[in-house]
Amino acid sequence: MKKRSDCPLSFSLDIFGDKWSLLIIRDIIMMGKFSFIDFSKSAEKIASNILASRLELLEKEGIIYKQVSPKNKSKFIYSLTQKGIDLQPVLIEMMKWGIKYNPETPEPPKKVIKKYDNDETSLYNEYLKRQKDVLEK
């Protein structure tokens, strides 16, 4: 990918500056979703062709990786690399802003973000546990 500038913000936006990529990261780290079909069922209703192209880009950039599901050999399980895990603070800050400025935000996400903002490792540990479960035979 051609970089627009040396600015680290521009570097990040070159990779995930769109309406969908961070929702996929959210699905993996927070929602216990690990497969194409799971992501496509999320509330935002991502189109299959956009989802496929975003997964390909995120994999190429080393943010996610895929493995064949041990429970279903025709299904891929998508997980986060360390580079993907490190997007957690970006997600949290964007969610805090969204909560502050959308008066219609329901209570559950407010509580969840408050918890994770105070304890960064809990989200990661919960993710690891869910990922382990999904990769078990």
Place this chain on the structure above:
Amino acid sequence: MKKRSDCPLSFSLDIFGDKWSLLIIRDIIMMGKFSFIDFSKSAEKIASNILASRLELLEKEGIIYKQVSPKNKSKFIYSLTQKGIDLQPVLIEMMKWGIKYNPETPEPPKKVIKKYDNDETSLYNEYLKRQKDVLEK
């Protein structure tokens, strides 16, 4: 704008989930840039039509506001509202990620982000001073 879901991340991405909006916020808060011509001269070379549409959207969403320049009545000065200022943590986290994963990041932005990450109010105060200067007759 039609919201895709109740998720606060989706809410944020509905507004600034693109490759350009946060670069404009960066220009205003960090770079001492306040006008259309200033933004269009940034390293990433935003096209005029994209810049115009992003400024319009950010203004409509209450993230920036414009005033006639006291030094040049045919020029607008764009400033951040509180809603725009509150994007600072999002910018900082995205820049920290960019610095970590772009081995070609030059030293100056690394130092700047380290400073602002440790002292959130200094960036805001420096912005206010620059904005005051540009709005003086």
